[in-house]
Amino acid sequence: MSSTPPFHETLDLTLCGSMGRVHRLCRDAVTLAVEPLGLTQSRWTAMMHLFHLNQGCTQQELANSLGIEMPSLTRTIKQLEQQEIIARKADAEDKRSKRLYFTEQGLQLLDTLQVIIADVKEHLYADLTTEQLDTMAHGLIQMEQNARQCIRHYSGDK
Amino acid sequence: MSSTPPFHETLDLTLCGSMGRVHRLCRDAVTLAVEPLGLTQSRWTAMMHLFHLNQGCTQQELANSLGIEMPSLTRTIKQLEQQEIIARKADAEDKRSKRLYFTEQGLQLLDTLQVIIADVKEHLYADLTTEQLDTMAHGLIQMEQNARQCIRHYSGDK
DNA sequence: TTAATATAGTTAGCATGCTAAGTAAATATT
DNA sequence: AATATTTACTTAGCATGCTAACTATATTAA
Structure with a gap:
């Protein structure tokens, strides 16, 4: 004799839709905060993951960490390379793979990025x-x- | 002296990334299951929300329910209209707005859709x-x- | 060793979200 | 009543995810 149904059921199958929406909003929040740095969502996300993986990882490893497919990453990497934030170096042992490194200015940008993200994160997780x-x-x-x-x-x- | 950090911190800021990934995967799962019906994610999602809103709502109301912007919806509606799943009828009182209705065959498709989605949902929420x-x-x-x-x-x- | 298969990365093109800017109708202001 | 603002919707074009198909290298099997 449950008088009120479980809360999540009022959302029905939209729990899944909710996740998409919250995800977009969180990204928008960070991307807005980070705008002065000239970074889009895919770029700052890739930078953060590259930082956590340590430099020198392959594109495949970064794609796995991000949970996206290789072609999605290729585009982003190309942009970060053009902005001279990261550099690709061919692996000496396996000529197929390319390893990723931050440039000097990339590292500086990363510092600023992390400060801003920590701040936004605090807002996003507030009251949880x-x-x-x-x-x-x-x-x-x-x-x-x-x-x-x-x-x-x-x-x-x- | 906390020995293990809170679990979510091991995900760091990627809790947000996780949501995006899970969202994409859930959609993919439903879309795969629903494939025989010839519906993409945006189309079946719109159908389900239209069902919950009751027919005759405006595009704006449907967009609100979906949590997306109008232009994103316009495209989807156009497709559903071409597939003759829904029909748009100009509102008599407010000539700007168009009200949305399922067609006969749209209603039939909706029935099938709901059965399939209920099944997938059970899988997705398993063990939670x-x-x-x-x-x-x-x-x-x-x-x-x-x-x-x-x-x-x-x-x-x- | 040669042929078959697998893997890293790219390119091309689609799906779905968005914002910006435009049209037409409704509402508010003067 | 005439003008200004707001609202519903559309169009155009970008960002980011994807799959399919290609190249080049590495690995496995015959």
């Missing part, structure tokens, strides 16, 4: 408890797994 | 408790508000 954030993070990971399995199921099943 | 889903839904809403405020702050402040 650590427990809440943890639950969300775990839930997202579970849903990601579910979705991947679901996709396998509906495509080839294999 | 009601409490977890509720926490996530609330967290998303809070973050959405934070992000909007943040955006106001960084743009005009006003």
Whole structure:
């Protein structure tokens, strides 16, 4: 005899739509804050992930970290290279792969970027408890797994 | 002296990136399952929201429900109209607005769509408790508000 | 060793979100 | 009543994700 339905059900299948919206808004917030640096969302995101991976990783590794496909990254990398924020160097051992490094000015920009992002992050996570954030993070990971399995199921099943 | 940091911190600012990824994957899962119906993500999403809003709403109302801007919707509506799934009828009182209705075959398609989506949804939410889903839904809403405020702050402040 | 397969990266082009700017109708101001 | 503003929608064009198909190199199998 539940009088009120679970809150998430009022969102119905739009929980998924909600994630897309929040994702876009968070990105917009950071991108706005970061605008003076001349960076778009895909570029600052790539920079942050490259920082966490340490320099010298391959494009494939960065794409994995970002959770995007290679062609999506290729475009971004090209832009960051043109802005002389990162540089690509061919791997000596495996001539197919290219390793990514920040340039001097890229590193400087990164510093500023991190300060700004830390600030925005604080705003975005305001009024959310650590427990809440943890639950969300775990839930997202579970849903990601579910979705991947679901996709396998509906495509080839294999 | 906390030995392990909160789980979400291991994701750092990528909690936001996670949402984007999960969102894309969930959509892909549904879109795959729904493929035989000839519907893309934006189209089936619009259909579901139109259903929940009841027919006869304006494009603006549907855009609000979807959480997207009008021009994004215009394109989708046009496609749904060409597929003869929905029909637009000019409002008699306000000649600017157009009201949206399902066609006969649109309604039939909607039935099938709903069955499939209910099935996929079950997979996507598998192993997540009601409490977890509720926490996530609330967290998303809070973050959405934070992000909007943040955006106001960084743009005009006003 | 040669042929088959797999992997890193690119290019081309689609889907879906957006903003900016335009049209036409409704509403508010004077 | 005439003008100015707002609102609903469209069009044009950008940003970022994707898949498919290509090149070049590396690895595996015959």
